Amino acid sequence: MTAERVLAPISTAAYRWRWLALTALLLGEAMNLLDATIVQVAAPAIHTDLGGSVSDVQWFTTAYTLPFAVLLITGGRLGDIAGRRRMFVAGTTGFMLASAACALAPTVSLLIAFRVVQGAAAAVIIPQTIGLIKTMFSGGEMAKALGSIGPVMGLAAVCGPVLGGVLTHADLFGSSWRAVFLVNVPLSVVVLAIAPKMLEDRAPNRPTLDLTGTFLAVLGIGLVVYPLIAGDIAALSGWVWS
Template identity: 55%
Template sequence: MTVDIEPSRAIPAHSWRRWVGLTGLLLAEAMNLLDATITTVAAPVIRADVHGSASSLQWIAATYTLPFAIALIPGGRLGDIHGRRRILLISLAGFLASSTVCAVAPSMAVLLPARAVQGVCAGLLIPQTIGLIKAMFDGAALGRALSLIGPVMGLTAVAGPVLGGVLTSADIAGLSWRVVFLANLPLGLAVLGSIRFLPEDRADRKPSIDVSGALIATAVAAALLVPAIDATIPPWARLALVAVGLIGAAGLAVHMRKTRARGRDPIVEPSLFRDRGFPAALLSSVLYFAVSTGLVFVVVLYVQEGLGASVLVASLTVLPFSLGLAVASLLAGQVLLARTGPKLMLVGVGLLGLGCAGGVVAANLAPAANLAPVPSLSPWLPVSLGLAGIGGGLVTVPFFTAALARVRPHETGSAAGLLNSVQQLGGTAGVAGLGAVYLHHTGTPGGALAIVFGTCLAIALVLAVSATAMLSSPKDVGQP
């Protein structure tokens, strides 16, 4: 997405209105990202209340993050064409309406489609925030405004599982998990109140929307992820879906090149894949977010369903990971990155792998079950999660800068949108895949958790290879 703002459209530099508008945009970003993680701890409670199947645990997350990921790419172009404030308002209204449906859903048959609508609306909303910030700020003020997005993303990652556990266990007005979705309403109304302070902004050049490409990408993602999510699918159907997904991915690549050759805008710029560093960055993003998102999901399942602990205890168990991620992100951004450069990522991957290795030990030392209000967890579990979180913080801070370092200016919007989409797809794959590994293990809960940690360790080793390839890519490829 290319953002070209006419000076007459921008809010005057001295105006306080733009800071109010910025606050609303950051709140909108936090609200949408929060919904990707806030149901992590509440999912087992939701499943029990609406009598869902075992695979519904993964579907609660996947039906949000998969549409979210796909909608991110065309979302930016819709704002370019129809106006970013208008698309923001429409997507916000849809998000709040679908949140309300989620809150009153009597069954999975109602909840899951509403979650999908939530995801689509979130994916359309997020790209508008960046464009509107660029419309309201320039120069040093723009840098300061954009620098606030990273901490907001970090805080939502920290707050999501914990907040979901606190709200569910508080059982406000007897609503239990439904408060998790109702919490979006006051946040959304606050964002709605700030919209009057935003400029109506659109790009000077209106790009075309690659509808066919978006549909193919959606089908490919669904074909590759559904077999990991739904355990009821027979083996032959799983293989067929994976084959369809791989063939579709090849077809999507051909479609993008033909679309660009016709002078139209493809869903993703094919030229991004000329530099081996960018595909390596995409793979690294999938692998990292699969581990970080999927591991937290599985630990929550282990504490709640394996040990019989409460929702609040489950949320506190994953707190070391969140705190480690937050502290390491702060240190990396303020101190470490300037001294080490993007190779700090490799240190982070090493610590992530070390935390996963410690998790294997912790899981093997864990009790088979404990029905006490506070289970007797192995002390190695929070230590291992904290170490993995620290590693994650050191990975995420330099990642996007390094991934976009050699991208040409005209490719930046497409690259950023694709990286954000892949982040969500990686999280979806992690919840689906690691969740399936845990749920389908026939031994003790501790044994299942050990296998999941071991799987994460193996993924971290592959991540080390892809991150090295990403950082060692020729430096002159992406220069204009």
């Protein structure tokens, strides 16, 4: 009886922390998807404030989604090698710092550069979620935990443009469009505060990174996307098509 009384509270606490850790994982996922859509509404205000060419408006979003998409596999491999919780924490930290840098960016070029860092950090965060969920849950609970990803992602996609408009027009403390990036900072702090309660997990047989393949993928997709955004298709020169 004594052993049962001692173990019961520990088991209950562990159960609560497991679901709290799931909340942090889902918040990390939602935060990254939110950032992919929230800037679309704030882009005109950013362009008015910082100036730049018309094509820069498209780069505010593309500079995030391009490295995010291309580096997803590499981010997953890093989790297999170094540990999924460790990479989730590293990615969230990088995302938070890049978000703060975006909010403070004085020029268009720096903002776009920081958006690239944001996208790369998101590519490290997202692949870790399913692996960490499978480590913390089993059976029916794992099915429920995995099933919660879809609704949360859908809600984040819907709320992104709305929140972008609200924050930009609210102009909190004169922040204008910068608030759409600053909102990531407190959210990241919450995720990082809970992350130590997650169980560490890594692949039993650690794979290797395909750095050459990753470089070629980034280069190839970049060479396709850049002229489509930066120039007028009808006026593209022969070397650009090449």
